[in-house]
Amino acid sequence: MEPKNRGQSVTEIVLYNSFVQLILFIILSIAVAEALLIVLSYFRFSFPMWLDELLFNPTLMIVLLSPFTTPDSELSLLIFDPTLFALLLSPVAYFVLFRPWVRRIALRKKEEEMRIEKERIEYARKVKNEFLTNMSHELRTPLNSIIGFSELLRQKMTGVLDAKQEHYVNNILTSGNTLLAVISDMLDLSNIDIGKMELVFEEIHLPEAIDETITPLKEKAEKQKVRIEKKLDPALEFINADRYVLRKALVNLLHNAVKFSKDEGGIVTITAQKDGDMARISISDTGIGIREDDMNRLFTQFPHIDSETPRRFEGTGLGLALSKQLVELHGGKLWAKSMFGEGSTFTFLLPINAGKTVEIK
Amino acid sequence: MMKVLVVEDNPLNMELVTEMLIAQGFITEGANDGEEAVRMAEKEAYDLIVMDIGLPGIDGVEATKRIRTKSRNKFIPVIALTAFAMKGDMERFLKAGFDAYLSKPINVPEFMKVIEKYKE
Numbered sequence: 001m002e003p004k005n006r007g008q009s010v011t012e013i014v015l016y017n018s019f020v021q022l023i024l025f026i027i028l029s030i031a032v033a034e035a036l037l038i039v040l041s042y043f044r045f046s047f048p049m050w051l052d053e054l055l056f057n058p059t060l061m062i063v064l065l066s067p068f069t070t071p072d073s074e075l076s077l078l079i080f081d082p083t084l085f086a087l088l089l090s091p092v093a094y095f096v097l098f099r100p101w102v103r104r105i106a107l108r109k110k111e112e113e114m115r116i117e118k119e120r121i122e123y124a125r126k127v128k129n130e131f132l133t134n135m136s137h138e139l140r141t142p143l144n145s146i147i148g149f150s151e152l153l154r155q156k157m158t159g160v161l162d163a164k165q166e167h168y169v170n171n172i173l174t175s176g177n178t179l180l181a182v183i184s185d186m187l188d189l190s191n192i193d194i195g196k197m198e199l200v201f202e203e204i205h206l207p208e209a210i211d212e213t214i215t216p217l218k219e220k221a222e223k224q225k226v227r228i229e230k231k232l233d234p235a236l237e238f239i240n241a242d243r244y245v246l247r248k249a250l251v252n253l254l255h256n257a258v259k260f261s262k263d264e265g266g267i268v269t270i271t272a273q274k275d276g277d278m279a280r281i282s283i284s285d286t287g288i289g290i291r292e293d294d295m296n297r298l299f300t301q302f303p304h305i306d307s308e309t310p311r312r313f314e315g316t317g318l319g320l321a322l323s324k325q326l327v328e329l330h331g332g333k334l335w336a337k338s339m340f341g342e343g344s345t346f347t348f349l350l351p352i353n354a355g356k357t358v359e360i361k
Numbered sequence: 362m363m364k365v366l367v368v369e370d371n372p373l374n375m376e377l378v379t380e381m382l383i384a385q386g387f388i389t390e391g392a393n394d395g396e397e398a399v400r401m402a403e404k405e406a407y408d409l410i411v412m413d414i415g416l417p418g419i420d421g422v423e424a425t426k427r428i429r430t431k432s433r434n435k436f437i438p439v440i441a442l443t444a445f446a447m448k449g450d451m452e453r454f455l456k457a458g459f460d461a462y463l464s465k466p467i468n469v470p471e472f473m474k475v476i477e478k479y480k481e
């Protein structure tokens with residue numbers, strides 16, 4: 001290396017030094033700003049996205065640095081100067097070491113936040129679940145003696161009752177059982193809400209399951225002069241389903257069909273047929289029917305609120321809302337059609353092979 | 362005559378179950394919590410136990426387990442009669458080793474039918 005050249009390069013170096021200092025100043029400012037933002041984010045200070053993007057934008061960095069790195073015949077000299085070499089290396093160090101490190105911290109911080117949020121949701125779910133379980137238990141315990149002792153009276157275990165006493169006891173029993181149904185339905189709905197309703201699929205003999213729901217209703221149907229008819233497709237014998245869901249939907253719809261019959265009585269028809277890979281079960285009646293403007297309220301949880309006149313859904317409680325939600329949870333559908341004054345048809349679809357892995361041929 | 366141990370912490374429900382059992386011709390004795398039930402079953406031989414699950418102290422499942430550690434009571438029939446009656450509870454308690462499961466509020470005819478089975 002010749003002194004002449006060196007002398008020339010010294011002026012260059014002085015010149016470049018200030019440029020390099022400027023570069024370093026910019027980089028240092030960014031580093032400090034980033035560090036500051038990381039610290040602030042720990043205190044839940046959220047900085048705007050655009051600022052973050054700006055600071056971490058590599059294109060921007062290149063643009064900022066470009067005036068200092070334009071190809072220049074003298075630039076090569078810088079590289080041989082160890083101090084300048086180190087100075088020039090520092091941006092590289094910044095991008096290779098410091099920035100990834102900062103990003104990792106930010107990422108870890110975000111993951112930690114997500115984990116805490118997940119735990120919080122899980123905890124809330126657990127608390128609600130425990131609350132529901134306890135509520136159910138606490139409500140059923142006193143209901144046990146209300147229903148139990150009235151039943152003992154009705155069975156005349158303590159002696160004969162007069163007509164009025166018997167009537168009163170029956171009233172207590174009816175209301176006790178209604179209360180029980182409301183409690184069960186309410187808890188089921190809440191369980192669906194927190195995702196705790198687990199379905200257990202098993203093979204169910206459909207005609208048998210239908211008969212089981214008709215039998216307890218026979219007495220009531222007779223009293224109201226309602227005839228229950230069955231039209232069951234012989235091709236649809238077994239269905240893989242959750243017994244509770246199937247039963248709940250059948251009992252609810254059948255119960256309503258009988259309950260909302262006309263004064264002169266009528267016919268309730270249960271139809272079951274195969275519809276592709278679904279079982280299609282319809283319960284139609286010749287009852288009082290549903291007004292058109294009531295149809296959209298039918299499946300809400302408290303449909304009778306706001307209605308001034310006795311309507312078809314009065315006293316159905318939560319049953320319809322629950323049946324619909326259960327059937328949908330089961331991968332099915334439930335809907336209603338009605339002609340006011342003529343009758344209603346409630347239909348639901350359930351997959352025939354729910355929970356079974358389908359064989360691929 | 363068959364002797365039944367009724368484990369129940371609610372006095373009204375205790376009275377109800379006792380009445381029904383007496384009407385069926387059983388002799389009954391009552392325990393108000395799980396530990397008392399374990400003590401009583403250690404001293405006396407019962408033919409049948411009607412066990413509530415939600416009890417102060419140890420619950421009905423634990424009490425049943427402890428009662429059955431005594432060789433004499435190893436195969437004693439225990440009927441769970443409980444207000445834990447949500448979906449899946451029946452399967453859970455039958456798996457836990459109860460011979461039968463009845464939910465509260467009690468269905469009187471069903472209770473009588475189940476009890477009938479354990480009559481000699």
Ligand SMILES: [Mg+2]
Nearest residue numbers: 370413415416
């Ligand atoms: Mg209890």
